[in-house]
């Protein structure tokens with residue numbers, strides 16, 4: 001099977017075999033072999049050979065290829081949404097929005113390129129001062145399985161726009177999505193070597209990340225892997241590493257009059273994509289009050305009514321399957337562990353069908369647990385904390401090594417101002433779900449969630465480095481020389 005794209009040629013993998021499975025029914029979606037180390041080397045060589053020529057192209061030519069890609073995405077949107085749904089288990093309505101986000105990324109990245117990394121010219125006596133931006137060179141891009149199209153695309157598009165060339169290593173759980181993405185780039189007229197695709201499991205990732213001839217690595221994935229990469233990059237200050245990782249995101253609810261609206265925003269925050277978004281609310285803080293009781297009661301009944309079904313069901317479900325049966329069972333086990341620590345199940349998260357990734361959404365009250373693990377449970381399980389005092393809820397919300405997203409549902413603007421000043425996260429929302437971040441804003445977290453290299457609108461920043469120049473079209477002697485200097 002032709003799996004890897006090197007220098008615009010498809011290659012059969014020479015490494016270990018692997019496959020992807022449709023988590024809704026256990027069907028094999030894709031089979032192939034990963035790369036071996038020689039193939040990873042060849043991909044990097046191809047990217048290196050193509051880089052100068054690509055960066056030398058007039059910007060308009062690079063943009064034209066990106067726009068062709070957006071047109072290809074539009075033309076093949078339904079086919080692509082179907083492929084993503086089959087490989088991830090996400091509902092079709094949602095994978096259609098993923099393809100839409102990929103298409104929109106092109107125009108947003110062009111705008112960001114000009115605004116954040118364009119050329120600035122300032123006059124100065126006898127010369128001009130310029131700020132320009134240059135590409136790093138060859139960058140490795142690693143993607144996760146939950147948005148196998150949109151999130152790698154959020155690195156690839158700004159990277160090549162800036163003049164870098166890329167070696168892309170997708171999640172081993174979503175190889176078909178990656179292959180289809182590259183087939184659209186080829187149709188868009190991508191020159192050879194500009195984006196190379198290497199597929200495989202961890203060994204492929206390790207061979208690429210540790211390669212001496214990459215100039216940087218842009219990563220979206222788990223905090224564990226991101227931390228490993230950070231260690232690996234220690235001692236290489238010349239290489240740029242951009243890390244987008246997970247979160248243990250808090251959502252605090254306080255004094256809301258529209259209880260149904262609050263429940264809606266909690267569900268959108270906690271359960272969209274079966275809880276498999278890095279921005280999902282993992283910890284829900286609800287006041288111990290009549291208002292808090294009413295919100296929790298409505299949340300419990302609405303959660304029990306959430307429709308979980310196949311990606312292609314005629315009546316579209318809110319949630320599809322999780323990425324794999326292993327992930328689904330992992331969530332069941334996480335729930336059991338919390339129960340063993342003293343948590344109380346309010347709505348049980350259950351695997352709905354053996355051999356699949358289908359789980360029902362769960363809510364668990366963890367207020368009485370004293371040794372809560374600071375872990376990202378990457379699935380549809382909301383952990384409820386009942387609180388009596390707003391400030392202690394904010395302190396507990398900040399009691400995490402992560403800092404990706406956070407939110408407050410409250411009718412009071414004063415409460416929000418207070419919360420915004422104190423909460424530590426890269427995305428902080430008020431009376432809106434904490435998922436669904438815009439590509440037109442910076443996106444990233446602090447602490448164990450990232451390394452201050454925000455993506456989305458700010459991805460332009462890590463795709464190029466600034467060059468400051470003072471320029472004059474001829475050398476000229478200054479009118480006044482420095483003391484002690486005589487030039488005759």
Ligand SMILES: NC(=O)c1ccc[n+]([C@@H]2O[C@H](COP(=O)([O-])OP(=O)(O)OC[C@H]3O[C@@H](n4cnc5c(N)ncnc54)[C@H](O)[C@@H]3O)[C@@H](O)[C@H]2O)c1
Pocket residue numbers: 142143144145146147151169170171172200201202205206209220221222223224225226228244245246247277278279376378404444449
């Ligand atoms: N902050 C964000 O923007 C963001 C977005 C989506 C997902 N995520 C996070 O991603 C996670 C889910 O995605 P995932 O499970 O695919 O992540 P993951 O870390 O398992 O995998 C991400 C990529 O890294 C590769 N990889 C894994 N181990 C490696 C190693 N030792 N060396 C080199 N490469 C390696 C994988 O093959 C994959 O391509 C969640 O934690 C989620 O919060 C973060």
Ligand SMILES: O=CCC[C@H](NC(=O)CCC(=O)O)C(=O)O
Pocket residue numbers: 146147151154276277278279434435436437438439440443455456457
């Ligand atoms: O799973 C993590 C991504 C979640 C998603 N964020 C974005 O799409 C950020 C915007 C971008 O990268 O263009 C979300 O917040 O739902």
